[in-house]
Amino acid sequence: xxxxxxxxANQIDAKGIVIGLVGIYxxxxxxxxxxxxxxxxxxxxxxxxxxxxxxxVCSYGIGTGVPSIGMLALGMGIISAMFGLAFGxxxxxxxxxxxxxxxxxxxxxxIVGTLANKVIKLNIPVMERxxxxxxxxxxxxLTGLSVMVAGSLEFPDIARDVVSTGxxxxxxxxxxxxxLHPFNASLGPDETQDRTMVHAYSCGAIAMLIAGICSxxxxxxxxxxxxxxxxxIWYVTFRGFVKLAKRDAGAGWVGTGLLPPxxx
Amino acid sequence: xxxxxxxxxxxxxxxxxxGIILGGLCIAVGVHFVPVGGAPAAMAQATGIGTGxxxxxxxxxxxxxxxxxYMYMTLAGVSEASISDVVLISATGAVGAMIMITVTMxxxxxxxxxxxxxxxASAKKDYDPITGDSQAPYVAPGTVGQGIPTVCFVSxxxxxxxxxxxxxxxxxxxxxxxxxxxxSSIFAIGVFLVNAVLPSYNIQGTIEGFHDPKFKRVxxxxxxxxxxxxxxxxxxxMIPGIxxxxxA
Numbered sequence: 001x002x003x004x005x006x007x008x009a010n011q012i013d014a015k016g017i018v019i020g021l022v023g024i025y026x027x028x029x030x031x032x033x034x035x036x037x038x039x040x041x042x043x044x045x046x047x048x049x050x051x052x053x054x055x056x057v058c059s060y061g062i063g064t065g066v067p068s069i070g071m072l073a074l075g076m077g078i079i080s081a082m083f084g085l086a087f088g089x090x091x092x093x094x095x096x097x098x099x100x101x102x103x104x105x106x107x108x109x110x111i112v113g114t115l116a117n118k119v120i121k122l123n124i125p126v127m128e129r130x131x132x133x134x135x136x137x138x139x140x141x142l143t144g145l146s147v148m149v150a151g152s153l154e155f156p157d158i159a160r161d162v163v164s165t166g167x168x169x170x171x172x173x174x175x176x177x178x179x180l181h182p183f184n185a186s187l188g189p190d191e192t193q194d195r196t197m198v199h200a201y202s203c204g205a206i207a208m209l210i211a212g213i214c215s216x217x218x219x220x221x222x223x224x225x226x227x228x229x230x231x232x233i234w235y236v237t238f239r240g241f242v243k244l245a246k247r248d249a250g251a252g253w254v255g256t257g258l259l260p261p262x263x264x
Numbered sequence: 265x266x267x268x269x270x271x272x273x274x275x276x277x278x279x280x281x282x283g284i285i286l287g288g289l290c291i292a293v294g295v296h297f298v299p300v301g302g303a304p305a306a307m308a309q310a311t312g313i314g315t316g317x318x319x320x321x322x323x324x325x326x327x328x329x330x331x332x333x334y335m336y337m338t339l340a341g342v343s344e345a346s347i348s349d350v351v352l353i354s355a356t357g358a359v360g361a362m363i364m365i366t367v368t369m370x371x372x373x374x375x376x377x378x379x380x381x382x383x384x385a386s387a388k389k390d391y392d393p394i395t396g397d398s399q400a401p402y403v404a405p406g407t408v409g410q411g412i413p414t415v416c417f418v419s420x421x422x423x424x425x426x427x428x429x430x431x432x433x434x435x436x437x438x439x440x441x442x443x444x445x446x447x448s449s450i451f452a453i454g455v456f457l458v459n460a461v462l463p464s465y466n467i468q469g470t471i472e473g474f475h476d477p478k479f480k481r482v483x484x485x486x487x488x489x490x491x492x493x494x495x496x497x498x499x500x501x502m503i504p505g506i507x508x509x510x511x512a
Binding site: 169 | 302303316317318319322444446447450451453454455456457458460461462464465466468469470484485487488491492495496499500502503504
């Protein structure tokens with residue numbers, strides 16, 4: 001992969017939010033159903049944004065295992081995403097939906113992060129920032145994949161095609177896995193950002209593939225396009241991941257020192 | 265078409281918001297009762313069930329939600345559930361979650377006792393507060409207890425009760441608002457996860473049950489989950505269900 005190894009959190013967030021929103025809008029508003037896969041690509045970049053935030057916050061050691069924070073992200077994300085889309089429908093401006101959902105998720109994420117730090121006293125300096133990013137990523141992943149499956153930004157379409165059919169369940173859990181799994185699988189003293197991030201792309205691509213297969217029941221051709229694009233992205237990024245894993249495995253061992261006396 | 269206004273939905277559904285907060289607090293307190301051992305328990309080096317809080321909470325919560333959903337369908341069908349229905353539905357959800365968590369603990373104990381070959385023992389108390397059995401001699405050196413002793417088992421059952429009760433209460437409250445089982449259940453899962461993860465940070469991943477010193481941290485989790493549930497509740501009651509969309 002030709003990725004720059006030291007990508008800052010700001011760059012990843014900017015890419016995740018911009019590509020995520022643009023993908024959702026093109027897929028939902030362009031009127032060309034075959035472009036639905038662009039929302040899935042947006043979701044992949046949002047997955048990467050969430051995975052990078054998980055990477056920063058979990059390197060502090062949160063004590064509960066990495067999966068908990070991914071579940072928290074999607075718990076906050078699902079409520080915000082559906083509220084955003086419903087709000088856009090209630091005021092008859094569907095365009096507002098994803099932005100309202102995102103803004104709400106960022107606000108809830110910041111408040112929950114503040115609660116975790118100030119009330120529960122986790123005292124992790126990046127907690128507020130990372131939970132804000134993770135909630136934003138959760139809402140973009142859920143909105144992106146839902147829009148991709150339904151091929152529309154209208155809340156009634158999404159409620160009928162995604163929620164009532166039950167496709168929301170695989171989208172929910174695969175979206176959460178894409179955010180929590182990359183760091184959970186790669187963590188350790190020799191964890192490198194580019195390897196974790198490539199893994200995030202490939203997890204996001206799996207979510208896109210499965211959502212595309214779900215979508216075949218609703219929009220057969222658009223769904224098939226999304227599934228094939230997801231499969232291709234998965235193949236390319238997973239090859240990249242294997243390459244980086246081999247690179248890091250060949251780098252020798254990393255000394256971590258002895259355990260501190262209190263931990264024995 | 266959209267005659268549903270934000271303020272109107274809030275004013276109409278304030279009762280449901282209170283219900284969602286109550287449900288969220290039940291879940292938050294319930295998490296503190298479940299003996300979560302995390303990875304050390306999976307290696308029989310700590311007391312409790314060998315997995316994380318979120319997996320246990322999600323497992324028991326979803327079982328409770330399934331039980332509650334079935335009871336809702338049987339009792340209320342398409343009509344709106346009355347208060348006595350809500351009590352019955354929440355009780356069914358609580359029993360469903362309790363069955364799940366107790367079966368997990370029972371089978372886990374079989375594995376610890378007959379598979380790993382360790383006696384269940386708590387490292388936090390010298391004597392089991394319920395049976396009075398001596399614990400300290402049975403804790404293997406270098407570990408912090410093994411398996412699920414009686415007090416943890418009882419505590420876990422209480423945790424399942426509270427978790428299932430809270431989850432089904434949230435579900436019923438959302439059904440009151442939008443009358444759509446699919447949207448209600450997915451939101452109930454969302455509220456459930458937020459209220460299960462915040463307390464799990466409070467106990468830092470592991471707890472033995474109500475006899476554990478960490479249990480004294482409950483008030484902090486209650487405050488945090490009150491605010492988080494309030495937010496989730498306000499947002500969740502503003503989302504219309506399929507019946508409100510004019511049969512779309």
